[in-house]
Each structure stands twice: as structure tokens, then as C-alpha cells.
Amino acid sequence: MADDFPRDRAHIHLRNNGIREAYRRPNQLIHAPPLPARDRASHAAALTQSIEQAVESARQQIAARDPQLSVGTPGFYLEIDLPMSGRAALDQLADRRQHMELVAVHEPTQPGAPITASVFLPQSAQAYYLRKVEAYRDVDTDRGRPRNEPLVSRMETVRLATARSLFTDHDDLFPQAADEQVWWEVWLRDGRRENFEHIAEALNITLRTHAVRFPERVVMLALASTAMLDRMIAHSDVVAELRRAKDTPSFFMGLGGAEQRDWSDELLGRVRP
Template sequence: MADTSKDHLFLKPGFFSEKASYDYPKPPPQTQPVPAQERGTHAATLREQLTGIRQDIAAAIKLQEDSKSILDKGLIVEFESFEGIGEAFEEKQFGGNSELLNIRYEDKRTFATVFIPDGALQKFEDKITAYSAHKQRSNGVSADNQPLIDSIANFHKATVKALWTDTVAMPQDNTIACWEVWLSARGDRQQQVEGFKSLAKTLGIDVSDSFIEFKERTVLLIRATKEQLEKSILLLNNIAELRKAKTTADFFSELKGNDQKDWQEDLAMRITVLPANENTPFVCILDTGVNGAHPLLKGSITDNDLFTINEAWGKDDRVGHGTGIAGLSLFGDLTAKLENTKLVEITHRLESSKIINRSEFIPNEKDRPLDLYAEYTEQAIYQAEIPHARRKRVFQLAITTIDSWDRGKPSSWSAALDKLAFGNNNIGRLFIVSAGNADVMLKNVKYPEFNMSESIRDPGQAWNVLTVGAFTEKDLLSAAESADHNEITAFHGQISPYTTTSFSWENEWPLKPDVVMEGGNTAKNKFGQAQADSLSLLSTNNKFTEKPFIPM
């Protein structure tokens, strides 16, 4: 029988179900009984710990009364099981109005973090008394709480560690970090939020204005050190969970130039570029050039790694695309590298062979240059190969046409790539080619139907290249940008609004793209879709003396 008290379950009229027994793919796991403790000794140990908890609760309540805090009175307590018991605790076991905040499993032990409000501790003490006396009900059923009490190895006043439920490492004591705080809603949600914000302000902790509400939790962001959080038991009493705040690219792209440079210097100090040898792979970027002097790139690309098909163009990047592609080729999304303190080890190198010197599209046919990109690409490849013939390299091409009329049919450009990839004398080349961008900024574009109709751009239809399309996991629209946009376009794991597909191709052409990678997301507003920094990847800026980072 369905539990209709759960408001997240919906039983639709006309929906019928059929009962069937479950067949285990293997024998069901056997539940291990909780090992029995020596009751007298174990009860005495827990009562001793209970005395300390009672004193901590009294101190917390007095502190709350002195400070006139409006937060709930009580104390967060962490219960630790004996080793090997498994799922040891349930909320109903603690009695009274106690609230189970979170459960963690570490080192074969279960840790339960419980908020025990004023007056509720007596309920737990009664359980220990019944346990030590082997108490039974009148019908002979045991009322001694043996499974719960025998499970508890010890319990104590909770610390920040007891509230940390994320899978990544918790910030160090004196490191300023952004925390995602899950507040308990309890009786008066608004009162809990206001009380938390007021108390955080007295501790010098920054709290976000925006928050999101779930049935039992309110989630907001704070900027603080672990030490600041540890200083106030009243602040911790209102927290159910702590997690790492998810950083989006706009946090860095919106910083002023000097602030960006501080983050850049921190990352640069953590980068180790391993010495090159005959097996070191190179990524040769066929694009608008690369500004290799960027502090995050210069250890991985030298002047001898920069080429151009036209000396008049120079080898540098004046458009901004090639340097951004270089950053993604070297680091992936820079947001992830900047927001942590881990060392970054670089095992590959970069090359750049410039095949384009502008970014604008010239619609007027009589003014458009006669660029034969099939021949340009071939020139660019030879420019890199001739001086460094023995390098093991991958060619990366993120430059495509903006039209989609080929619909899988070969073009001079795609045919050239097929020929170059096949190579001579059984020596081929590996090309990684973009599927190309769908023009999402057109008015009233319908997602994802538009992506199904927008064909992969030339030369991504080449048979012998690895064509890369895009999905997205960028689903967190920042509070600042949400003021101008209604919602995100794609949900977590869906096709990126930017990508094109081979959905509309005839059957004789290959299925493309060959692989998909993170390509970013868009946001919706009243005009359609729009670019949002928080839904983009972050990379290296060609104008790095002004700002080192740019959203891609």
C-alpha cells in the first residue's frame, strides 16, 4: 500500500499496479545482530558521557539566553557506533523531539548527528535506565532498547566535522572557504534563517542573501573559516549539514583584474609541468593563435611551439578563441582547478598553428575573403610537423563553419581532413574536431528540437576524425544572473543547448558526434536563450594582462 503522506509521491488516476515477488539476483544479505554488551558496565559508561552532555546543554542554553538568540534551545550531539554494525541508527530511536540531522559511515562505523532540544535528554536517559534494568512491557515484549544502546560506542558534543557530509575534503582550520549550509527548518523556518544570519554577522561570517527551501531544510551559502564555525555552538545548533559550495565560472569571471590575478598566482604556484621526453604528447591547436606568455600556459608552450600560415598575421591570438581553447586543452574547466588547493601536474604540452585571423562573419559575398580552409588546415599541419617531425601529437580543430547545409555530405574541408587523417605509409593523424555551435541566440529557439535540426558544422562530418559534441552538467545559475533569467535551459546530464547533431542526416552518412563532453548551458529569459557565465566553462584569456580568465 502506497504511503500517501509523502507529498513527493503522486498516484495518478487510472494508474494500476501488479504485485510481484522480488527475485534476488543473488542470495539476500544477512542482517547481523547487534553484538550484546555487558549491560551494567556499558550503561555506566554511557551515563558518564551523559553527564558531560547535560552540562554542555545547560551551558548552551545559558549562552543562548544571555545573547537573546531566537534559535532553538538545545545541543547537537554525535553518536558513534561500534565497528562493523552498519546502519545502526534511526530517528525514532532517540525519543522526545530529537531530530536526526545526518548519518555518515566511516571506518566501518556509523555516525549519527542528532539535535537534542531542551528537555529531550531525559528521554534518552530513560532508555539507558530501561536497558540496564532489562525492562519489559506487561505483555512480555522487551522495552529495554537493547539494539540502540548496544550499538552506541560513545557520544559527545558535535563539532564541524560531524556536520560535514560532502565527499571532498573539508576546508582547513584557517582557510577562508565557501560553505553550503543546510539549515534545519524545524518549527519556524523564517525564524531559524533570521537567527542564523544574525548570529553569523556577529562572528564576521558573510551569508548569501539568496537561499533555497526544501521541505525540511533551507540551503544558503556562507564564507567563513572552520575556526569561525567552531567558535559558536549556537551557530552549529541550527545546522543540519555542511557541504562545499559549488563554485561557478562567474565567480571568477566577474572579479576585477587584480583579484583574478591573485587567484591566477595561487594556481600557478601549484602547477608542476613534468619534463618532456620522446613520449610526451602534444596538442596542436589549429585556431586563432595562442598567447603563450599567459602565466598559466607559459610552462607548457614555448615560442618554438607557435606557428602561423601567414607571417603577416603573426603567431599571437588577437581574437581570444585560441588562447581559451589552449586553457581548456591544458586544464579542462579552470573553475575546478581554482577553487581547491590541490597540486596540478601537467604531463602533456601544447602547440599552436594559426589558421584564422579574425572572428567576425562577413555576410556580404563581395567583401568576403576567399579562404580555402582545406588548404589552410593542411598548411598549418605541415608548419608544425616539419620542425618537430617525431612529436606525438593530436590535432585539435575547434574552428568550423557557421552554416549547416552539408548535412553529412563531404566538403573540400572535410575531405582534406579525411585524407590527412589517413596519412601516408600507414602513418596517420588523430584529429579532434568540434561538432560546431548551434545559434542558440536566435529568438524563440526551442530546445532541444533546435539541436536535433541543426546539423554538425563543416568539417565535423569527416569520417576519419573524432567529432566532439556536447552535453552539460552546468545546472547552477548564480543568484546574480538569475535576476535576469527565468531558469536554465538544459537539466543536469542533458544535451548542451550549444551543440549540433547528425539527427537530420541521411542514413548513408556516419553517426556524429563520436563523443560528447561538457559544453556549457544557457539560461532562458523572455527573449529566448542567453549566455550566462555561471553556466559556462572558465579558461585562459588572450588579454591576460587585463584579466587572466574568460568564460567559454
């Protein structure tokens, strides 16, 4: 290959001093965490019960929807608990072919607490987890293990999701009162900004017009209560994740020198030694 710039320093220019080789990935021994020890029949029975209850609650939620609010693909969000050792199952929770999506993962803050994952399911996929559990209970693989064991054995329980389920900030930042209005970062699923703005207007939720775009998410600021967000989640498929909006120093950084001095003097007047 021709040089792109002159090589006029011969004392540090090494010639014919190497060979080119194709990249080879180094051998790695991956130790996957062991699967939880389960009694197959009892675990399948308990999981079936929690899934059936969650799906039935979802059906009732869909039946009670206000047609003036409902937007997007009819479906619902489920919240699934996994043990800390079950992180490998996160990628198996949603089947893109059935238009399911893993939208939020809440990390535990206490030792021994579960990982909580939230998944959106269209109505057409409402039996997805029940079929997985039934195969786990009744069918063996060629190696004599329960089918779907890597997924089902790591699932602890399933329930219908709420706004709290999609909240991925620190637990202390979640409002205590359902009617308290605060500013949120609303992380939207891909291609759903228009529907979000429609349902936000219907629910009298105040929005900032500016949005931050990521490859599969759009983030907008919304002034809303958790009760409003619960209604939004029950009537739409737009939300992926919720966080509390954080204060930034951008306002003060944009002030002129004289204005910054005035604000500094005002602060000094309120500070006591």
C-alpha cells in the same frame, strides 16, 4: 477505457490479450544485521557516563550563551558513534514527538571506523538517552531481552557536537585552522532561515543572498571560520549540515565568446609544456 488516440495500426494492436490484477508485494525475507554482543551492565555504565558528560557540557554551554546571539529553541547538538553494522539504529536516534531531529550523518572513510550521527535535542529532551539506557539496563521485554536493545546496543559513545560534527564532506576538506575563513554550504533546518541570517549578521559572517530550497532544508553560502560556526551551533538550532562550497564553471559559462577567448589565452600563457 476509451483510447486516447486512434488505433489505426491493426498489425500491432493486440485486443483482448490480458487481464487486470491488483498489485501484490512480493514476499521478501529481510535479514537484519545481528545486534552487537554487549555485556549489558558494563555497556550501560559506559554509555551512561558518556551521556552524562555530554549533557553536562551542554548545560554549561547553554549557561554561557551570549543573549545577543542566542536564537531559536534552547537546546544542543549531540554527536553519537555507531558501528558500521548499526546503521539500522539511525532512524531510532531522534524522537519527533520530543522535537528532536537527526540532522547529519558522517560516513566513515576508514575500515572499522564508526558512523557518526548528529542529533539536535531541545532542553526539554535532555534526559531522553539516559532514560533509554536506564530501561535497557533494568527492564526486560516479554521475550526476555533488554528494553531498547536495538538502539542502545548500537550506540558506542556520545559527546557534545561541534561544527566538525555537522560536516559531511570528505575529511580533507575541513579547514585545519580554526580562524581560516572559507565558503561553506550551510544546510539549514526547516523554517530557520531568518534566525540564521540574524545570528550570521551578529557574528560578522558574510552570506550570499541566493538560497537553494529542498523539502526540509534551505542551503545558503556563508564565508566563515570554524570558530564562527562553532559559536553559531552553540547559540542556535539553525544548522543541520555543513559542506565546503565547491567552485563551478558557471562564471565562465556566462561569458561571451570574446571574453572566453581572452581567458583561454591568459591560461595558455601560464601553462608550460
